[in-house]
Amino acid sequence: MLYRLYQTQADMMSPARLFAQFTGSALWQDGSERTMARKMAAKLEVFSRMRLTHSRPDYNIKSVLVDGVETAVTEEKTMVADFGTLLHFRKDTKAVHPPVLLAAPLSGHFATLLRETVRTLLRDHDVYITDWHNARDVPLYKGGFGLDEYTLQLMSFMEAIGPGAHMVAVCQPCVAALAATALMSEDDNPATPRSLTLMAGPVDCRINPTGVNTLAISKPIKWFKDNLISRVPFPHPGMGRKVYPGFLQLSAFMSMNPERHKKQFEDLYTHLVEGETEKAEAIRNFYDEYLAVNDLAAEFYLETVERVFQTYDLPRGELTVGDRKVNPAAIRKTALITVEGERDDICAVGQTVAAQDLCTGVRPYLRTHHLQAGVGHYGVFSGSKWNAQIYPRVREAIHAAADLH
Structure with missing residues (x-):
């Protein structure tokens, strides 16, 4: 049930994130130096990147x-x-x-x-x-x-x-x-x-x-089984398999220091608006990896x-x-x-x-x-x-x- 709820929410948000991704990209490609346009493009990019992915990123070791x-x-x-x-x-x-x-x-x-x-x-x-x-x-x-x-x-x-x-x-x-x-x-x-x-x-x-x-010894193993295990929903190839969802593990990690992650996305917005490409790219790369979850x-x-x-x-x-x-x-x-x-x-x-x-x-x-x-x-x-x-x-x-x- 938990995984299905997560999947439903992700599916509902997908069109909005895709719209933000393509619209923001178009604004950047326009090359406009207008402050309002840059701010809008930066907001759209930050929004589109605040999402989980489920595919392995590239190692990119050439x-x-x-x-x-x-x-x-x-x-x-x-x-x-x-x-x-x-x-x-x-x-x-x-x-x-x-x-x-x-x-x-x-x-x-x-x-x-x-x-x-x-x-x-x-x-x-x-x-x-x-x-x-x-x-x-x-x-x-x-x-x-x-x-x-x-x-x-x-x-x-x-x-x-x-x-x-x-x-x-x-x-x-x-x-x-x-x-x-x-x-x-x-x-x-x-x-x-x-x-x-x-x-x-x-x-x-x-x-x-x-x-x-x-945390691991605070509850019996049955609690972990009853509360943290879900079945993979349709349409994934592993449909029906019992898993510990990666999004739960990531949520636990992020909850340990939420203010740090909030500031990172705020910094990403600032770097994009100010044209600080290298600093923005460092944050992009980190979260491309960090938000890629593995069940x-x-x-x-x-x-x-x-x-x-x-x-x-x-x-x-x-x-x-x-x-x-x-x-x-x-x-x-x-x-x-x-x-x-x-x-x-x-x-x-x-x-x-x-x-x-x-x-x-x-x-x-x-x-x-x-x-x-x-x-x-x-x-x-x-x-x-x-x-x-x-x-x-x-x-x-x-x-x-x-x-x-």
């Missing part, structure tokens, strides 16, 4: 500097599964770099949220990403996609890349990435990651609980809330994938890198480094931990300190692990 040389980058689909694509950013170079699978979160946004992370890694690595599909576009007959399926999909993607690859997990998938590595290590799978980097992830949410953690399969969302945030299965030694219990101590040959942000209010300090204590089989010389001062959650994998201070440590650890084999 080239990258490799050893000081501008090198073309092409996207290739290495493997296409029902709920995600293994996307390869192939560089036009003869240089040989360690292959890295970037495990993106499924948390209401698309994997393009890690665009900057990809661009940075591409300097020194052969990068792949888990390009997760929008669950509302996956037909019901394709079956479910829970935490187990996510973990098994990571293992399949690693096998598709082949031996010698590394895995970098950002935020939510840290638990699944560690589980996948443990299972592959136990099986002596030749595609087991040579290094595993866990960045700002909820490995043990009992440590320094944040507002997110408190999660209901089973994945509910199992993550329950098993990661409520019952803490991994740190308690109770996490299973199918009928197999996950044993982090089975990880022996994989280097372990953990990264945390001092000001992270989503995954607090201590929650990610907890993986170091769980992986008792990893020798000291294969362990790296980096606590970055002065950054919050997103600063761990994007921004100036990610590029200048965090990434060099991650790169060195990955390359050191590659050289050991």
Whole structure:
């Protein structure tokens, strides 16, 4: 019912937003310098942009500097599964770099949220990403996609890349990435990651609980199921599938700081009127990404809330994938890198480094931990300190692990 109401409202507003988009565009193309015309065009553009979209934005990574040389980058689909694509950013170079699978979160946004992370890694690595599909576009007959399926999909993607690859997990998938590595290590799978980097992830949410953690345990899992899960309405391909709608997750994010978002749109209007193109474009780009929402399969969302945030299965030694219990101590040959942000209010300090204590089989010389001062959650994998201070440590650890084999 909730999703249908949302869809009905979106459909009703669509003609007005399209009118605003085309009318505003026409006014800008007119090239008029009249103040009233510019103000009207700016108002129409702001109105047209205050909407949600449900399609993945472009990565828009056309080239990258490799050893000081501008090198073309092409996207290739290495493997296409029902709920995600293994996307390869192939560089036009003869240089040989360690292959890295970037495990993106499924948390209401698309994997393009890690665009900057990809661009940075591409300097020194052969990068792949888990390009997760929008669950509302996956037909019901394709079956479910829970935490187990996510973990098994990571293992399949690693096998598709082949031996010698590394895995970098950002935020939510840290638990699944560690589980996948443990299972592959136990099986002596030749595609087991040579290094595993866990960045700002909820490995043990009992440590320094944040507002997110408190919210997750404030109600029983049945409440989440009854109040936050909806069926995808007609006419989407996944009609009838139970999902946690991306618009609910986005609403929760925006409600945490509504004044900031209000000011951003006010600033967009001002920049457009004043002709400050670069400043306006920065806000446009941010909200094109931020307002693109990705529905999660209901089973994945509910199992993550329950098993990661409520019952803490991994740190308690109770996490299973199918009928197999996950044993982090089975990880022996994989280097372990953990990264945390001092000001992270989503995954607090201590929650990610907890993986170091769980992986008792990893020798000291294969362990790296980096606590970055002065950054919050997103600063761990994007921004100036990610590029200048965090990434060099991650790169060195990955390359050191590659050289050991």
